[in-house]
Amino acid sequence: MIGHFILRLTIWFLLTANLSLVNILIGVAIAVFLPYPSHSPERLKDLFRGIGKILLAIPQAYIEAFDLILRPHTHEAIIMERASSRRSPGLVFLDIFLITFTPKTTVLKYHGEGWYEVHLVDRKAHLSRPET
Template sequence: MIGYLNLILRLVIWFLLTADLSLPNILIGVAIAFLLPHNHKIKGELKDWLRALGEIIVAIPIAYKEAFEIIVRPHNEEVVTLQRVPPRRSAGLIFLDIFLITFTPKTIVLKYHKEGWYEVHRVRRREPQ
């Protein structure tokens, strides 16, 4: 099951990059998804995948809300923080984590540290003093 999720993730990335759903492009995407190297040593559990996909669905309205907040009220303070990577993350789940963090307008992942941390840049509203 996890193998299918990895394949679907690779195809979704391919379609996002190419923006083409023609039959030749679908065939090329499937071929590339199968040819890309796989790390069979680290496998995410199905519940981790489902949790990540649920978080992405929840992030969509949050992204709209944050974009509206940035338009209405300026955010003029920047902070770089470290965020712990959840344990037992496969490369696909790490990609989904980074996508989720970067999807919202106020945050972006600057770097992934192999020691288990994401370096996250955030903009926020400076509190009046």
């Protein structure tokens, strides 16, 4: 439950980019009053790993945004990216959020077999992308 609260509040602050007292209170209210999943909870380790990935994705997003501005990206492709095993709906959402948070990639579809369909832009035609 605490893991869900921290995850929801972190996502709220990333989406709003506002740390005013009113926004903090709204974020806490949303994190508390949204219904919690009735299925088995994610392991706390997975949630903290996800929060760590979010914190690392922030500077990566800025770097990619400047790269898009300064150098043309003329190649694009649809790639299939493998999801980690044992992903609950909350962790699938976190994966999709992380992939889409960076400017060069957008998740188009999640395939239930454990794959994300990702639209990718790049400067080079080879379009290789490291795992997220």
